[in-house]
Amino acid sequence: MLVKSDVCIVGSGPGGALLAYLLAKQDISVVLLERHSEVSREFRGEFLNDEGEGILKKHGLFESVERLGLLRMEQIEYWHDGRIFKSIFPEWPVDHVGIHVPQNHLLTAILNEAEKLDSFQLMMNTRVTGLMQNEMGRFTGVKARNGGNDLEVQSPLIIGADGRFSIVRKKREYQSLLRSMAMIYCGQKFLLHRGGSLRSRWHWSMAPRLPSSPRLEVSSKLAGI
Numbered sequence: 001m002l003v004k005s006d007v008c009i010v011g012s013g014p015g016g017a018l019l020a021y022l023l024a025k026q027d028i029s030v031v032l033l034e035r036h037s038e039v040s041r042e043f044r045g046e047f048l049n050d051e052g053e054g055i056l057k058k059h060g061l062f063e064s065v066e067r068l069g070l071l072r073m074e075q076i077e078y079w080h081d082g083r084i085f086k087s088i089f090p091e092w093p094v095d096h097v098g099i100h101v102p103q104n105h106l107l108t109a110i111l112n113e114a115e116k117l118d119s120f121q122l123m124m125n126t127r128v129t130g131l132m133q134n135e136m137g138r139f140t141g142v143k144a145r146n147g148g149n150d151l152e153v154q155s156p157l158i159i160g161a162d163g164r165f166s167i168v169r170k171k172r173e174y175q176s177l178l179r180s181m182a183m184i185y186c187g188q189k190f191l192l193h194r195g196g197s198l199r200s201r202w203h204w205s206m207a208p209r210l211p212s213s214p215r216l217e218v219s220s221k222l223a224g225i
């Protein structure tokens with residue numbers, strides 16, 4: 001099966017679901033892929049602070065969530081050794097400090113609103129297994145298993161909202177590491193202060209662009225800084 005869209009978002013947690021809704025609202029075609037068959041399969045906690053509540057209100061989602069059920073928190077207490085050591089109260093004119101909302105209600109409300117939009121498509125029970133690339137190395141979409149069937153989603157923009165163990169990040173980093181190691185090899189001239197005199201020395205280093213790259217540390221060590 002082949003699906004095409006402007007944007008492909010992997011993972012329908014709060015991040016992926018909200019982003020898909022906001023993009024679809026702008027008439028951008030979005031496919032949202034979620035490996036679970038129900039929205040309540042992964043526990044993500046239930047407390048949303050006032051900032052999170054504000055985001056729901058800003059995007060007109062708060063009422064939909066409230067209809068499904070939420071609790072306004074009147075006070076937060078921190079306990080240690082059977083004693084309260086900190087309490088947070090609402091600051092006037094607000095009468096509560098964030099909300100408690102079952103994740104099922106939060107996600108259902110967002111996805112229900114999104115499904116009213118023609119440019120939105122949700123595919124549950126769809127596990128992304130890899131990324132597709134063209135001969136230039138550009139990512140062109142994702143491969144997935146939808147139920148028991150193979151699925152390809154072609155999209156110029158792939159967004160990994162698939163959580164801490166993101167397969168999108170894993171696959172992408174591996175590819176970019178290979179590419180950047182092959183392409184980026186740079187030379188730098190260091191001025192070193194040794195034994196009272198200044199000496200210059202060239203240092204050549206590969207410069208992979210990953211955030212976790214040890215490039216700077218290695219360069220500094222080699223340069224004796």
Ligand SMILES: Cc1cc2nc3c(=O)[nH]c(=O)nc-3n(C[C@H](O)[C@H](O)[C@H](O)COP(=O)(O)OP(=O)(O)OC[C@H]3O[C@@H](n4cnc5c(N)ncnc54)[C@H](O)[C@@H]3O)c2cc1C
Nearest residue numbers: 011012013014015016034035044045046047127128162163
């Ligand atoms: C136990 C616990 C309690 C928490 N309590 C709170 C709280 O009270 N308040 C709060 O604000 N935050 C809380 N958090 C943090 C909050 O859960 C995260 O910040 C939030 O879930 C991140 O949202 P997300 O959409 O980025 O990712 P996630 O919620 O992790 O969603 C990722 C989604 O991607 C899907 N996915 C993963 N891999 C694939 C794949 N290969 N193909 C397709 N889909 C895939 C997953 O099934 C999942 O639905 C808690 C976290 C935990 C673990």
